[in-house]
Amino acid sequence: MMVQYLALKQQAEGCLLFYRMGDFFELFFEDARIASGVLDIALTSRGEHGGAPIPMCGVPVHSAESYLARLIRAGCRVAIAEQTETPEEARKRAGSKALVARDIVRFVTAGTLTEDALLEPRRANVLAAVCTVRGAAGIAACDISTGRMELEECAPEALGAALARLGATELVMAEDSGLDLPEAAERSARAFDSQRGADRLMALHGVSTLDGFGQFSRAMLAAAAGLIDYLDHVGRGNLPLLLPPVVRAAGAFMAMDEATRASLEILAASGGGRKGSLIEAIDRCITSAGARLLAEDLAAPLTDLAAIRARLELVSWLHDDPLLRGDLRAVLRAAPDLGRALGRVVAGRGSPRDLGQLRDGLREAQRLQAVLAARADRPALAQALLPALGGHGALIDLYDHALVPVPPTERTNGGFIAAGYDAALDALRDAAGNSRRAIAALEARYREETGTPSLKVRHNGVLGYFIEVPARHADRLMAPDGGFTHRQTMAGAVRFNALALHEEASRIAEAGGHALAAEEAHFEDLTARAIAAREAIAATAAALARIDVAAGQAERAAESGWCLPRLSEDTALAIRGGRHPVVEAALAARGERFVANDCQLSPRDRLWLIGGPNMGGKSTFLRQNALIVILAQSGGFVPAEAAQIGLVDRLFSRVGAADNLARGRSTFMVEMVETAAILAQAGERSFVILDEVGRGTSTYDGLALAWAVAEAVHEVNRSRCLFATHYHELARLAETCEALSLHHVRAREWKGDLVLLHELAEGPADKSYGLAVARLAGVPAPVVKRAKAVLDKLEKGRAATGGLAAGLDDLPLFAAALDAAEEKVDALREKLGAIDIDSLSPRVALDLLYELKREL
Numbered sequence: 001m002m003v004q005y006l007a008l009k010q011q012a013e014g015c016l017l018f019y020r021m022g023d024f025f026e027l028f029f030e031d032a033r034i035a036s037g038v039l040d041i042a043l044t045s046r047g048e049h050g051g052a053p054i055p056m057c058g059v060p061v062h063s064a065e066s067y068l069a070r071l072i073r074a075g076c077r078v079a080i081a082e083q084t085e086t087p088e089e090a091r092k093r094a095g096s097k098a099l100v101a102r103d104i105v106r107f108v109t110a111g112t113l114t115e116d117a118l119l120e121p122r123r124a125n126v127l128a129a130v131c132t133v134r135g136a137a138g139i140a141a142c143d144i145s146t147g148r149m150e151l152e153e154c155a156p157e158a159l160g161a162a163l164a165r166l167g168a169t170e171l172v173m174a175e176d177s178g179l180d181l182p183e184a185a186e187r188s189a190r191a192f193d194s195q196r197g198a199d200r201l202m203a204l205h206g207v208s209t210l211d212g213f214g215q216f217s218r219a220m221l222a223a224a225a226g227l228i229d230y231l232d233h234v235g236r237g238n239l240p241l242l243l244p245p246v247v248r249a250a251g252a253f254m255a256m257d258e259a260t261r262a263s264l265e266i267l268a269a270s271g272g273g274r275k276g277s278l279i280e281a282i283d284r285c286i287t288s289a290g291a292r293l294l295a296e297d298l299a300a301p302l303t304d305l306a307a308i309r310a311r312l313e314l315v316s317w318l319h320d321d322p323l324l325r326g327d328l329r330a331v332l333r334a335a336p337d338l339g340r341a342l343g344r345v346v347a348g349r350g351s352p353r354d355l356g357q358l359r360d361g362l363r364e365a366q367r368l369q370a371v372l373a374a375r376a377d378r379p380a381l382a383q384a385l386l387p388a389l390g391g392h393g394a395l396i397d398l399y400d401h402a403l404v405p406v407p408p409t410e411r412t413n414g415g416f417i418a419a420g421y422d423a424a425l426d427a428l429r430d431a432a433g434n435s436r437r438a439i440a441a442l443e444a445r446y447r448e449e450t451g452t453p454s455l456k457v458r459h460n461g462v463l464g465y466f467i468e469v470p471a472r473h474a475d476r477l478m479a480p481d482g483g484f485t486h487r488q489t490m491a492g493a494v495r496f497n498a499l500a501l502h503e504e505a506s507r508i509a510e511a512g513g514h515a516l517a518a519e520e521a522h523f524e525d526l527t528a529r530a531i532a533a534r535e536a537i538a539a540t541a542a543a544l545a546r547i548d549v550a551a552g553q554a555e556r557a558a559e560s561g562w563c564l565p566r567l568s569e570d571t572a573l574a575i576r577g578g579r580h581p582v583v584e585a586a587l588a589a590r591g592e593r594f595v596a597n598d599c600q601l602s603p604r605d606r607l608w609l610i611g612g613p614n615m616g617g618k619s620t621f622l623r624q625n626a627l628i629v630i631l632a633q634s635g636g637f638v639p640a641e642a643a644q645i646g647l648v649d650r651l652f653s654r655v656g657a658a659d660n661l662a663r664g665r666s667t668f669m670v671e672m673v674e675t676a677a678i679l680a681q682a683g684e685r686s687f688v689i690l691d692e693v694g695r696g697t698s699t700y701d702g703l704a705l706a707w708a709v710a711e712a713v714h715e716v717n718r719s720r721c722l723f724a725t726h727y728h729e730l731a732r733l734a735e736t737c738e739a740l741s742l743h744h745v746r747a748r749e750w751k752g753d754l755v756l757l758h759e760l761a762e763g764p765a766d767k768s769y770g771l772a773v774a775r776l777a778g779v780p781a782p783v784v785k786r787a788k789a790v791l792d793k794l795e796k797g798r799a800a801t802g803g804l805a806a807g808l809d810d811l812p813l814f815a816a817a818l819d820a821a822e823e824k825v826d827a828l829r830e831k832l833g834a835i836d837i838d839s840l841s842p843r844v845a846l847d848l849l850y851e852l853k854r855e856l
């Protein structure tokens with residue numbers, strides 16, 4: 001057995017091996033140690049190998065899914081080795097001591113799940129493959145639980161942002177790609193071949209050219225090849241549902257890097273869960289598929305005005321018509337997860353229940369189509385979705401006819417084909433039913449014949465049908481010519497067989513066997529029909545999800561009086577009465593009111609420097625404006641009274657290091673790396689929020705960096721920017737930067753207490769209220785008093801020396817300083833360019849080197 005085990009373990013390529021033994025999956029050696037740790041189950045041992053006992057643990061087959069789920073969540077990958085023959089077959093093949101043949105039937109990995117029990121309903125499950133071809137990174141991503149597949153190409157530097165958007169649960173990459181992705185599993189570079197990728201995609205979709213799907217680059221096709229190869233490997237040659245690939249065009253989506261996504265808590269709060277995230281605050285989708293699409297929308301806000309307007313128009317239509325919205329949402333409530341049921345069916349893991357879900361889902365889609373079709377005033381997007389919602393009449397009829405109303409999830413016991421669908425099956429069921437009635441009659445007869453009213457005919461998996469009497473009456477049946485044969489003696493009861501019973505039981509078994517085979521054949525046929533229509537069904541699922549998202553956005557907007565944003569091609573950002581949806585909800589739960597604030601950025605006033613006390617609401621204000629931009633460009637209403645948004649191409653959000661202490665790297669280093677990324681990438685169409693940049697280092701360093709970063713954003717990047725800081729000294733930037741203005745969050749001291757108004761006002765902050773905040777936070781009075789004394793001393797000192805920013809008076813302007821630096825570099829460059837190296841003697845070359853060095 002160990003020889004077989006070790007050979008399979010070899011094939012498992014580093015996955016944990018679930019080795020089927022009877023009713024258990026067993027794990028051995030290191031696998032057993034890992035699994036018993038993760039699953040918190042007993043580690044035992046068995047036999048020995050190389051002189052030592054073999055560590056072992058096991059999980060029951062019937063509950064394997066929940067154990068698998070935990071292992072996958074813990075980052076493990078699992079190979080499942082099933083018995084591929086019965087013990088009888090093995091004995092027939094190789095004698096009484098034969099070992100049952102086993103084979104790996106499937107790999108279970110985070111990115112290749114289809115089972116509902118293993119998937120999060122409201123989150124897409126993305127598998128991505130990446131590689132590089134001639135300096136370009138290719139990404140192929142799919143969600144096999146719904147079949148969506150997309151390809152994109154980007155510069156290797158932009159890969160991080162692209163992967164952050166995708167949020168893949170599993171990542172594979174070509175081993176020679178030179179990419180720094182520690183979480184990716186490496187695969188042979190040979191699998192990532194662009195020609196092979198094109199061939200496989202064409203074969204998969206039965207086309208002779210991919211032109212109909214879009215224009216694919218070599219990097220995209222190579223990544224697609226790697227992805228399909230991996231799916232092939234994981235499914236042991238069984239490919240899951242893959243729809244025609246969609247090209248993700250660079251620039252079609254607002255770029256946001258990972259740090260921005262994390263700091264804005266779009267799909268997950270900083271703690272990791274959905275609670276406290278943007279999506280939790282706005283998700284009013286009825287269906288899981290809708291929630292998944294909403295997450296996708298929020299992760300990839302659009303940059304195309306027409307596309308955004310089309311979504312907004314649909315939301316607006318549903319917002320203004322609560323009755324229609326209610327009707328649509330009522331229909332959606334009855335719709336099962338069409339996409340995921342289809343994913344399982346195509347992957348060969350479908351159950352009768354899944355077919356039932358397809359039937360019910362398609363029927364609800366048809367209803368939705370009828371509701372929409374009855375409205376003449378439907379907007380363009382609703383019109384475009386209309387055809388996809390229908391067209392499945394024949395399939396629905398077939399399934400209606402063929403399946404029972406609620407088919408079981410298990411198909412091995414049959415019972416899912418409806419009566420009246422197949423006359424032969426009905427006859428078999430009748431025969432079995434007749435025999436069951438005959439057995440009931442036999443029981444009555446045997447009771448009478450033997451004079452034993454407590455006699456029972458019973459059934460179990462081992463003996464089949466048998467007669468059971470209490471031990472004290474057993475003698476009556478033991479008589480040699482009584483017609484009963486003894487089978488088993490139990491404590492208190494004795495079991496018998498009888499010829500007539502045996503005959504009826506055989507009839508039941510035979511009819512049952514035939515019926516099962518017939519149902520199985522129907523299942524295959526019904527499954528094949530769904531597979532043949534898979535693209536149309538997937539399109540229906542997508543249309544349902546889009547309508548659910550739009551109706552959910554409308555519902556959310558109506559709940560809290562949100563407004564329809566207006567989008568334009570300019571670089572304005574004018575938000576009146578903006579709110580932060582997450583903070584507002586948290587405050588509402590405590591019975592507190594959120595104070596709405598305006599934000600008015602324009603080319604002439606594009607950088608707002610925001611001061612004011614800690615806890616005054618600076619971060620909240622910064623983030624709410626970024627979230628409003630995301631919501632608007634993903635096609636939803638926004639929490640504001642009015643919003644005019646010039647399309648944002650890139651969004652950056654950075655938080656000063658002190659807020660991020662949990663991270664591993666030196667926090668200040670992280671802050672600076674992230675700030676560098678903004679300065680390198682942000683442009684005039686970008687929107688940048690910087691929260692307390694420079695806080696992670698000493699006061700002088702911090703102030704100097706904050707100063708220079710603000711200047712650079714203002715002069716060079718020229719982005720729209722909200723910059724929160726507690727350095728009063730930065731206020732002086734307003735003197736030199738013409739498009740920068742000063743703002744602060746208001747606070748008052750009232751009877752010695754600090755009152756934070758959370759209200760934004762123009763002008764610099766008057767003072768920092770640090771001590772008042774400390775008192776508010778419960779710092780003991782003597783400490784606050786002592787701090788006050790220290791502060792007075794410091795302030796006296798500042799008055800005498802001119803303060804922290806004294807000496808900045810003769811600081812040249814940022815642009816002038818830049819020019820000066822550039823010039824010098826250029827002089828040197830010119831000189832270098834003019835040198836003809838071949839004509840230099842070693843001596844002259846050395847002199848020249850000295851001269852250049854001196855000039856530098």
Ligand code: ADP
Pocket residue numbers: 583587593594595596597612613614615616617618619620621745758759
């Ligand atoms: P800062 O960045 O100035 O330190 P925060 O933005 O973190 O302040 O806000 C601190 C707290 O103040 C928030 O957790 C919230 O409870 C409250 N708050 C912030 N903004 C508002 C607002 N506009 N209206 C009401 N409460 C607010």
